[in-house]
Amino acid sequence: MDRKLIYVDHAATTYIKPEVLEAMKPYLTELYGNPSSIYYLGRESKKAIDEARSQIARCLGAQPQEIYFTGSGTEADNWAIKGAAYANRKKGRHIITSAIEHHAVLEPVEFLRREGFEVTYLPVDQNGFVNPADLEKAIRPDTILVSIMYANNEIGTIQPIKELAGIAKNKGVIFHTDAVQAMGNIRVNVMDLGVDLLSMSAHKFYGPKGVGCLYVRKGVQLEGFMHGGAQERKKRAGTENVSGIVGMAAALKLAYENIDRYNEHLRKLSSRLIDKVFERIPHVRLNGDRHKRLPGNVNFSFEFIEGESLLLMLDMKGVQASSGSACTSGSLDPSHVLLAIGLPHEIAHGSLRITFGEKNTEEDVDYIVDCLEEIVAKLRQMSPLYEDFVKRNKG
């Protein structure tokens, strides 16, 4: 393909790094045994899973027996929420979450609400932060679970998870965090954070798709998710995705080894983009906090224009970006995250998310800024809202 492609949607997914693919290959080809089988090929697969489990546990500061493999980040979130709710429903039926969670958390919570659980949605401030005092106030004697994401997928806001988890711990409530976006960008340590449950997904940090993981602190009561064979200590039945699990461990190890350099690289690109866009394009706002955000995440709202048009025109120029959460496209409502931080509908509709990765360069940033300047001007010339604005300012 000759087409110029600039991929800046790493929050949606990433490619598999060559080293990760190399680690996976034997388990896709010659070492294909079922880990539950007792012969050589089975034992080799079992060994690979055990090693991957230990590797991931070392990265997270956890014990290997606290790591459970899943088929995705969404599955890990579903399991954490439904599993904790059902295992603890005799203690109470109240769940607390935030207004800006990913749908992988909001939907299982909504499912539980329909099943008779009660839910409190904590609001966020204009930069997307949950106020720890709000959590303190929301916890009731019958609260059994708090689920608050580590970093937001749309606006990159990083929550004070350690403080929030501490509040839940003091009141004896299980604390889950969806760390799907944080993992690979932040050095996550479950001991330091004090969380009970943590979800992650390999394909967000240069690992393969179709594999995730749930950390379950020893002693936390959790109902099993898949019923069947004895895999994952009878908690999650189904033949293990051996190559995927090996790939996730290899990717996480690489991410932890390079995290400081990676962060610096991403931060440099993000700052360059933010500075240049503010310098060259009027009527734009940055959504989320300027500093306490994922290093590679930039989320703009361009006034008077609509996000999908912007994405389509960027795509024609080879720039692969996103507007809000890709999962919600097809719905007419603007992002629930942007509405929760208080943006009016017209500004929420004009959002653009750019998430940088390893291979992006300063030249990419400059090219994107050139494209944005041209496209935003073109769409504004077409916009009745901009026309009204110009006329108002003349008068």
Place this chain on the structure above:
Amino acid sequence: MYSEKVMDHFMNPRNVGEIENADGVGQVGNMKCGDIMKVYLKIENNIITDAKFKTFGCGAAVATSSMATELIKGKTVEEAEKLTNKAVLEALDGLPPAKIHCSVLAEEAIAAAIKDYKMKQGIDVSDMQTCQGCCGKCGETRE
């Protein structure tokens, strides 16, 4: 997701702009549904001699505005009034189901501009029905 025709009318929209002293102007849609269309008509001797638009919205909203204005240029007022969202859809080789409402909005924008023209001419418009703000949820093709 979009047909080639939709992409062509989105990337190279026909009739973008406004008409000074237009004979009819109509605006439909609202911020909540995320689409706003404004149509300007120049009408001489009952013939639509020029049509322009400005649209805030997705690719489909821009493409339907472009196509709808193309379809009514040179037509009589009565012919333009008969423009349906179905005709716009067909001319664009279809739209994804979630975007059908954009074609309804285009039909309504034209109808609103014609209504404005008739009111300016002192013609009774009490029998004309125009939707004053697409909720964006109807999503139905109208015959």
